[in-house]
Amino acid sequence: MNAAVLTGEHFMTGDVACAEGALAAGCRFFGGYPITPATEIAERMADRLPCVGGIYIQMEDEIASMAAVLGASCAGVKSMTATSGPGFSLMMENLGLGLVTETPCVVVNVQRAGPSTGLPTLGAQGDMMQARWGSHGHYEIIALAPASPQEMFYHTIMAFNLSETYRLPVLVMADEVTGHLSEKVVIPEPGAIKLKNRPKAKGRKDRFKPFQAGPNGVAPMAIAGEGYGIHVTGLTHDERGYPVMTEGAQEEMMHRIVAKIRDNLDDIIQTESYRMDDAEIAIISYGVSSRSSLAAVDEAREQGIKAGLLRLITVWPFPEQLVNKLADRVRALVTVEINLGQIHLEVQRSAAGKVPVHLVGHTGGTVISPDTIVEKLREIRSTHG
């Protein structure tokens, strides 16, 4: 297993596939801390990284893990960590540092039921709003939601590509069920995997401004040791990276790090539609819940209910425009997620009162059964015609 890309067909868990996706994406640094149900990602990386010239370090906690991942990325190595709820909470501080210093990296959250220690071995999707707003201050973030081991592989690659392109930590919001599920995973030839790398610093070293935006709003990144002598700080800073303690500097910096995401939504947001062409009721779901939703759509159609599914691959930034337009052509929307209504709030907001928005959700510990969703669809049909 000395090849970075294990081309071939495999039967593997989502967690292992995630680690393989990271390796295929060029990740060569993992800093982490064991936590159920994400431990297997760390274990796979500990086993595989040294064989491909990378390094695995088990840090003292998730605060240190996130700090080490940022340090490694600033030294020029694609880096990642993987965790679950309690660790994700500890990472929030340095996630903010990564966002404001525009340091590419990937953070995987294999979600379990919370709050607090919760149900460590059982799945949930209760950290979706934490993914959006968990670190202090205002920012934009990118979060993906894989629904199978195959997607754990691909979404991790996609997460690295997005993080390198837009220079920010990208979140892979998986769940315990997907992480522990074993399925067929096809790993392509290395040449068939498209990889992106951060925009490189160029030009005169004494004049380089490390936070001056390039054409797509993203600043080229100088790496420690390249001789640029850059300064990087978590304080509000100007284009030179120098701290500036003014409202104006805050406005300028914030505008840029928010705009680089908001101005590139078409490139970032990915969704999938299933039987949506003539759908009268649209389910909006992601991750493992989208699999239940898929089965529910088929079952509902059997029963004569014109249901369809909009599956979110990118959960953040939320496809607001898409859902808003969708609300023009269906009679009702249903959010399906393992929490008591998080992405549901976004669906409601985006639907802007045009159609009723229902929720199928619970507090975690098991997947949502397709039957429960079908029942809701029948109820909606009888209410809204």
Place this chain on the structure above:
Amino acid sequence: MDKLKARSDHPLDALLRTDRIPHIWCSGCGIGTVFASCLVAMQTSGIDLNKTAMVSGIGCSGRGAGYIKLDSYHTTHGRAIPFATGMKLANPELNVVVFSGDGDLFAIGGNHFIHAARRNVELTVICVNNLNYGMTGGQAAATTPCMAKTPTTPLGNPETPFNLPLLAYASGASYVARWTILHTRDLTKSIEEALTRRGFSFIEVLAPCPTGYGRRNKEKPLDSLRLYQERTVIKNGADPSDVILDYQQGITLGKFIDHERPTFLDSYDKTCRINF
């Protein structure tokens, strides 16, 4: 101030972000002296400065990274060491220097310090110990002497401070020294040594904080310097368990530990990379 900015004759200008001067440090503060010693040591040690990065946490000393004209990273409170760890392991060619304060490195960052020392990650950690949280106004830290007055210990500090060299030694650091800002030659030489040692190097530097600690404990900057002169004894090789900071008994300075052992990367290569 314009006059000061226009000067180009300071011997450390090449290593300073002169466009960020004046700095934020108060009159009588000791951080600048430690910082200058650090820059001199970097110049004289012969290390490749293009391959040298400074990492700081938060606090007055944490601003060090903002004034050095090298790759420099001003991170989050207490997290300079794990950030530096990631940096060093990702690119072992880099010399990574952590420059931060006692509150940052030993209270909020204490756990990271002991683990980096235990792993013997090749870092040079310089701790400016001014006995309190200077930036937030002089509150008690994990290094504040027992009974000292601070805004959060108005009747005196009931807690016992850390003995930093002992903590570093017990955790596994391979180079441990303590100096004061009065002992700049020894300090500079020590930093120079630490920069060229393999493994986790730690230097504690006692420095006055007249605005925070000094004001409430009747210690003006010159009083601190007098203490550093009259109440210190240099004892290289002293047992770290005998170097408790006690101004009444006298403070032991010197290089206490200088003992090479396999670094994290040495062990990682030998243990984990056998198949590579």
